[in-house]
Amino acid sequence: MYRAPVEDIAHTLKDIAGLAAAMEQGRFGDLSGDLVDAILEEAGKFASTRVAPLLQVGDKHGTPLKDAEISMPPGWKDVYQEWVSGGWNALTGKEEFGGQALPMMLAIATFEMWNSGSMAFGIGPTLTLGAIEALEAHATEELQQTYLPKLVSGEWMGTMNLTEPQAGSDVGALRTRAERADDGTYRIFGSKIFITYGEHDLTDNIIHLVLARLPDAPAGTKGISLFLVPKYLVNEDGSLGARNDVFCSSIEHKMGIHGSPTCTMIYGDGFAKGSEPGAIGWLIGEENRGLACMFTMMNNARLAVGIQGVAVAEAAYQKALTYAEDRRQMRAPGWSGEGMSPIIEHPDVQRNLLTMKALTGAARSISYACAFALDMAKTGTIEEARYWSDRANLLTPVAKAFSTDIGVDVASIGIQIHGGMGFIEETGAAQFLRDARIAPIYEGTNGIQAIDLVQRKLALGGGQHIKGYIDELRTIADAVAASNNPILGETADRLRAALNDLEATSIWLQETLANKQISEALAGATPYLRLFGLAAGATYLAKGALAGGDDRHKVLARFFAENLLNETVALKDRVLNGAASMLGARSALSL
């Protein structure tokens, strides 16, 4: 069973992502290292003892739908309510709405733990958090007062309603329509698919944030507005009123995260008898400016999905490690014990476990560094805020895509370590792969993240931000070299080579885009993002290793640098030289 790696998480927050130095500078008010430790410790306990037991229950029972209502798996409601009572939903909410106004990076660290316990459980509050952020940033005072206190506490949950069958990655293609009513509200008509937690019985009310199009809206993304549509209308006194005309019509039969209901939602189909037609909605932000509001939700959701990759990787690693220490097969070279050796003694198994651990640590570092940048963007001068905001924007697609890719890879290695038992569902190793497999897809596929990184994020700060970032990473490589610590082996040289690869590809992509060779640049987007993740992740692990503590951080950083980081050579080649043999290769694609 999962045991929250509180020490590794604290180490990554403080020594790698930058929390320790920032607290020393007083950037986070009176937040102290001890308080951070206490929060992580408590969250770890809850995740390990209360959330983790939901994992297989959710997978087995799923979320049956009957008469437009969904029953969550046995035990889930109790744990959710206990979780809400513990204040876990309210970590980052504003104090005026009952939140604790703690840094996002702390919430992200706890999200890792909930998702390690059960990704299907963790995704619900992730979406509530997105709704909270959208309302905090864009909703009227009145809507905020009505909805935020209960969303911040977790008494109600929120959803994001974007996708329609013809509008997946391309939200501009959506058709759900909103009509203005005389009282200033709107009536929503249409249907949405793939709505996570669109319906459930964990909370009394569900607050849907819905993208729709006004009758006179311009075509495409410039004609999209965002609406708040509650499952139950809310009376003036805060009590629940009439059932709104939004219903779940079906749920998906998915490969994984069976405990997370994935709903088709029907708006304004008259299911709620006796009311006027149309689901009653309230505008968030301005008409036709819904995309901006949506990005508020989506950016942080992308980071939170990246964390799901880290989380499942961690859980898969723990299970595989336990199995490898226990299971005995054959005699490893050099084994001097009696009988068969634990399989962890076999070099190939050791390579697999080290790869799992190193990739997980790297993805965690990148994700926490991204969260740190989000927090820093709320402190200091305007210039500082812009710098940190750029940093968060730069790292978001990498945190999302690199982490979820390695989540799948690590879960798959975990199955392999279990041998035949890995393929048996009762073991639980297979579920990690089935659960993890959605994360590279939702909240923008990883291909879209790579395009975003290349086309938008390399342009941040007039193209200078990425250069500054690489220079910062180089100072870490220099510090590794200066440390002259033999335990770190060739780490410094390896980091320098990889950062050179990152720089060369970054510049080449900027130039290629400037030359309007868009296809040539995008042909290398995915290899570039992976290169970015490896180079940054390896450097972060080395940064953590330099912070002191026991040798295991150094040993892991060296393993990454000497065994995994060499992939950047191949990736650089794909970015710089791959397009010629790729574009125009359509003739090879045939049945």
Next chain:
Amino acid sequence: MYRAPVEDIAHTLKDIAGLAAAMEQGRFGDLSGDLVDAILEEAGKFASTRVAPLLQVGDKHGTPLKDAEISMPPGWKDVYQEWVSGGWNALTGKEEFGGQALPMMLAIATFEMWNSGSMAFGIGPTLTLGAIEALEAHATEELQQTYLPKLVSGEWMGTMNLTEPQAGSDVGALRTRAERADDGTYRIFGSKIFITYGEHDLTDNIIHLVLARLPDAPAGTKGISLFLVPKYLVNEDGSLGARNDVFCSSIEHKMGIHGSPTCTMIYGDGFAKGSEPGAIGWLIGEENRGLACMFTMMNNARLAVGIQGVAVAEAAYQKALTYAEDRRQMRAPGWSGEGMSPIIEHPDVQRNLLTMKALTGAARSISYACAFALDMAKTGTIEEARYWSDRANLLTPVAKAFSTDIGVDVASIGIQIHGGMGFIEETGAAQFLRDARIAPIYEGTNGIQAIDLVQRKLALGGGQHIKGYIDELRTIADAVAASNNPILGETADRLRAALNDLEATSIWLQETLANKQISEALAGATPYLRLFGLAAGATYLAKGALAGGDDRHKVLARFFAENLLNETVALKDRVLNGAASMLGARSALSL
């Protein structure tokens, strides 16, 4: 729905693996290119129209067990019997037992098609084939006459009973016991797990080949004997007699291949009332020499499992390609059509599809080349036979591990191309990953294959066989250079570089083993096997491209050489320099 790629398969058999040249030399008697085409065409039809429709039925229904009997999914028995009537089980069997004595490579090509249609269907006959080979090689004349005609036709099916809970990869640890009876038969007692097709209703009888230990047997692998244990005893006239004391006690709930029953088999537990205790078995080969017999089954089974990787990759590719041509999202750079472009127009999707196609073609080439070597080992002089037998032995672990690894990778990319739909089970993309995930595990995990390649196969021919193989591949690279064809781009240089990497790592591993640095060598076993697969696969694709035909083979060979083959640089580094940071890194592996 799957459509058998008959042209690609014929091209790989004839122009890459070597069938065309060998037929010209008369190595395969009167086998002609036309006959090969006709067989492939018919097999393709059967696989596409009869087997492929079983795929999702098998996944959904599974194989329920009741009173020790298993019902196969709806429709399966009809298709299996039709398949047997078509003579498909008998392609390679000896003529004296009703077989068609065709080359193994043709059977392997048809196995690819059955497994593309449904891997859970294909694995059954794979095991029957293993049983046939073991009996042909090691059983007494009497046993052969009794069992081979019906196994060759497919009227009965065969199984391999190796695994026990404590004896997975390490068969030497097994405990099932065999006692000598007065009549020359044996009584088998014990239980076996993970027995594929251990029980089912496709055929009237099931012939189990069971590894067990005699009371006076030496410990370990030198004390293992192989027994034939039929589900029903066979009377002198060939009719079925009494039920033997072997029963299925439970089946596994697996991640994939739900249509393939995975059984726990109990031998000699007295379930069959009224008989003496013990399952009645007949010795195959000599007492305590069962391991040699088992390897006869297992070597070809390893190749056949490799083919499953190729097969699922092909099916996943076809589904993804169809979706990518159909699904429209956003406007790709350079798209001049109306509205949204098909997603295949997006460079990133194109990279994914080309990667799927190229890896599949490479794995197919290696696997067919391995099958070709098996066939050639049965022709020519003793020296030639040894040479080709060495070749088959060298390529078997690569065919098994590289193909099944890319099977998983390609299936996962296939999900990604489908976006959200890929995660929905009804789409079918997810099933390919769930099915494919077992192939790197069974018939010897891919880690074991890598160890086998490094420790045993690099030593073939006194360490010279691998060198000769690399030289042969180099002549292909030279021919690519000499062709001077601009469509092939930098293919020749890329191949030469990769083959240098393959040579350098092969020599380093041989030397390191000679120096008794076993752990150092095995630390690089998995990267080495992957390097081998990439270098050989890329070279084979180029060989096929040189054989003429349309440009698509050239385009694909170039894509592989310029976009995928560069991974060998990183892999070489891991083999040569990776051990230092890996061995002794146990301290990093903790919870």
